[in-house]
Amino acid sequence: MAHSRVATIKEAPPKTLNKFLVAGAVMLGLLASASGLKAEGDGVIRSHGYSFYGDLKYPADFEHFDYVNPDAPKGGEIALWAPGTFDSMNPYSRKGRAGRYSWMMFESLLGEMPATGGAAPADTYGEAYGLLAESLEYDEGKTWVIFHMRKNAKFSDGTPVTAHDVLFSHNLLLEQGLPSYAQAVKKRIPRAEVIDDHTIKFYFTEGISRRSLIDQVGGVPVWSKKWYEETGARLDEPRMETSPGSGPYVIDSYDVNRRIVYKRNPEYWAKDLPINVGRHNFDSIRIEYFGDASAAFEAFKAGEYTFRAETNSKQWATGYDFPAVEKGDVKTVSLPDGTPPTPSGFVFNLGRETLQDRRVREAISMAYNFEWVNESLQFGLFKQRHSFVQGAPHEAMGLPEGAERALFESLGDLVPDAVLNAPAIMAHESSSAREIDRRNLRKAMGLLDEAGWIVGDDGLRRNQKGETLKIVIPYSSSDSATMGAILEVFVQNLGRMGIDAKADKIDPAQFTLKRRERSYDMIFGSYASFLGTGTGLLQRYGSEEAAISLFNPAGLASPLVDKIINISLEAQSSEEEATALMALDRVLRYERFMIPVWFNDASWVAYYDQYEYPQDLPPYAVGVLDFWWYNEEKAARLKAEGALR
Template sequence: MAKTQQHPHAPRSKAAVQTQQLGLSKWGMLLAGSALAIGAASMLRADSHEEVIISHGYTNFGELKYPADMAHLDYVNPDAPKGGEMSLWTQGTFDTFNNFTREGATAAGTTILYESLMTATADDPYGSYCYLCTTIEYPESKDWVIFNLRDDVTFSDGSAFTAEDVVFFHELIMDQGLPEYVAVVEGYIEKVEVLDTHRVQFTFTPEAPRRDVIGIAGSNRAFSKAWFAETGARLDESTDVPFLGTGAYVLGSYDTNRNVVYQRDPNWWGAEHPMNVGQANFDSIRYEYFSDSAAAFEAFKAGEYTFRQESSSLQWATGYEFPAIENGWVRKEELPDGTIGSAQAFIFNLREERFQDPKVREAIRLMFNFEWSNETLFYGLYDRVESFWQNTDLQARGVPSEGELALLQPLVDEGLLDASILTDEAVLPPTSNASRPTDRSNLRRASALLDEAGWIAGDDGMRRKDGQVLEVEFLSASPGFDRIINPYVESLQRLGVDATLNRVDFAQYVERLDAPSDFDIVNHTMTQGFEPGSGMRQWFGSETAADSSRNLMGLEDPAVDRLLTNVINATGLEEVITGSQAIDRVLRAKGFWVPQWYKSTHTVAYYDIYEYPENLPPFLLGHTSFWWYNAERAEELRAAGAF
């Protein structure tokens, strides 16, 4: 099962929600657990006679995997040595350390600086654990939750973290946070109150879905009220220094657009806590910036950085034949990845009038030949994305189940969905002949669709409607995608579409995505989780359609909104699964995406100076956290001239 539960996330994201430095983010954070309470207890609150649950964690389904008195996570090496550096590459540029705003391009790795009230693990799909708290208290109604904060948490400057900082963060994010986040969350939390120095209470609105409320409250990060008052920093403005955090790492150094280095805080408050045992093993984590993947790969071969998650099938299949591999200095491995197959796709900007016609979108979808791309360009390494919850129980398959029909029928009756959704099998991506880039059968089908939509080919072969040429621009910042997009562009041109690839630098790319109507088609990865909740509104809800870093396509659909509400309000696991299947079915039928590809392994290459636990967890690779540095082997390779 995948790890990340989809609750609203405050930070910006242009693609998937990032995992954190020391573990996997469930509520959008990485934290450590408490060992003060074993299991859950209950008591009667004197003022209301409500039964109050007291626990070291929370789960909507089943039992928490880890007890409060755990020694360490099952998947770490508790004796892992500390030291050394993990160095990686990233593409583009950066001009800010603030990942809570869409202003500017954020430096890689900033999420490792911050922690939150609750965390999750990489092997418990539904559990959330106290981290900056020792226990939580809540009634069965979940009308409120109290966090009993740890009294030993400090920011990296040594100042104490208190309940006032929790209230401050909530008020700050609601005042200066991303509108897409505020739009989703503002109806959930009625008030946040300081009860005493280390006790804070969240009270929820009566209409807030109860399955989400504790998770939303637990996602509050530890920001220093005093630091913001002293510096005058704002959450909605670009910053040249990170905000003060409580995390294991602090900013060490940076050279703008060249590299950024984070150093382990020797005084980190959480170093000895059970969920951190065997984690945060590197003294430093370095990100090297490159303008394109080809330059980055050459730098890796030369030892300028030491760990690479390979995303190019071409490189993976043909590029790893160089001296460092032959000498045994670099290891090349495929490691299991148990997360949900990522919903990676080309997405249409539905705000553009020509893309509001489903026939136009389907015609363009038909012209992407995945089978040819996979065989010719990807060396058969990938499978086709079919679903937003690929290879899970939440994926819609075949015709609707009885449970799905109960959700879909009212929407058909109200005219919000076509009746075919009740009887048709779940929409699958079109298939193509792998022998040539342009599938002739699909070309004929696409041509007929455009004719029906009124886009008629002229004497010059170009399709026009009301005197306007049908134009499609693929906006990209990655040179590595050129070889994939160019054949797609050529196939569309054969259809009579004025298709182009416009590759821009990273700063321009970010700027154009931030202007919602300033693109036609872009790459997007719509990361989902195994317990879908309120965060889905950021991806698919009408309230985020106007301007969102997640709902880039601008989807605004009342049927989808109703189905989202059904899942968000669901209380049982079966309800969640059935509701997610219905959403998946409808989203796929809307056709706002051209599904791309995924693989079920991590393809990694690294200099033989790192080691990892024998039993990796299913939901996280963990290379920047619970891997460790072999200092003796590093000296051997350094002496041999490997880097």
């Protein structure tokens, strides 16, 4: 393997990035080498942010992020759509269906809150800058961290945000949050204490990786202790009433299952901080709900909402020919996307006994014909995904060589021969001439025969117990017609193999429940890509929480995967980290717990011509709710001409 492919993770081209898994930002003042800043004479590192290796793009005195327009005007409304229904404004409960963006009112010490708020820039990764925290300090060994909070921080009800609220929020997540989260955090963060009203200290367990410790506690959303104690509300219950947040937006109004409106808080305490200059520019954000994708698109054409991120290739190729587009009132733009293609596809429930044989999963994967689907249903606009880190420097290719091979050899019998001595698994190729590729069909039939699933006189496959090989794939009625067509073809192809397959169209609330309870044979779902390591990898791909983790829809539990993740967490350099992540990608693909589908390396957006954005967009976010802005003159013209209501 060429050394250039495992150089340093920060040499990655901005094509695959998972900001959810890579950690925060770092150290006061000027940055030392990529190996990290040196501690001061007392052995303590002091900083305005945090990153694991100690390298920050922005110094302590930066004025604003490079990509924003610092003079962007404030004002106006942006309106988007959401599918299905909602019956809660509490996004942290396992029950109920939370309203879109209902997390946006809350902030954290360091951590990024997606799309709006937060302190992580969109032009770099693995970095976060102080938000509720003005600074932090920690020892060289990262056995503890102290956050010094901004004394002017306040919730939307005017009450101060203090270290007591931070400690309360940390404990609330452990007591009432997701069990998989609580189990992982309790083992790594045994104690936290309030030093004074604006200073909090967290202690970390000895003898474990230093990954995802400081950024973990720095990223906890902070809620009002006073509100929870006065109301008796629980974090794990669905409810419409929300606690006050400290973020730039608050709830203005909602109409259950129809609409949510957020308004920019004119008294937002952090509006003048350098991290917020040029951001949070809309006065209001409106979310319109629709029962299905078709109704939503018709509403956009009629001007009922004003911004649309398009994911349906048929719609993008053929739907945007209505009068508002032809007149120039609606802009259609393909924007560069440096975020990773989300590892999406048909996910197997490995808890089903019939699906625990890799040969069966490989055979079922042959029923998906990417080439035919892309050309016949998706207008040839997508690419085939192969890897969990598609396009990253640590994407596994060919045979393992060099440092990666040495890593595998050190693990002995834990590594299957096919991982060590065969090329990385790639998505199978198919002919686009017909729905089913006959070569793949023959291979699939052979694999099923080999696995003991024999075709009976009725054309269905049964095992020695006489059990039928049956697959039910639930999907939401709010999904696009294209998704329905893809599932229909997939199920038809499974039937040709002798599998009793069904695509079960159900309402969004039922679908959410089935997904949460893992009540399915297969589901169209996704995992998280990873450009860097972190203990979040254990929640997503690890064995310990596999039975309960919502982030592991297959229930993958592999001792080899666990071992490689832990090796990555103990890496002492970016080179070692990249080697371990390459090995992880290879093994995840070997497990065949997901059939990889398509990806798009651009973001398709359509919007009424009243919005503007920076000329040089950052690589890791389209940023419509973050750093776009409203042009009042353009909006007035659209309204005067009747293009908008």
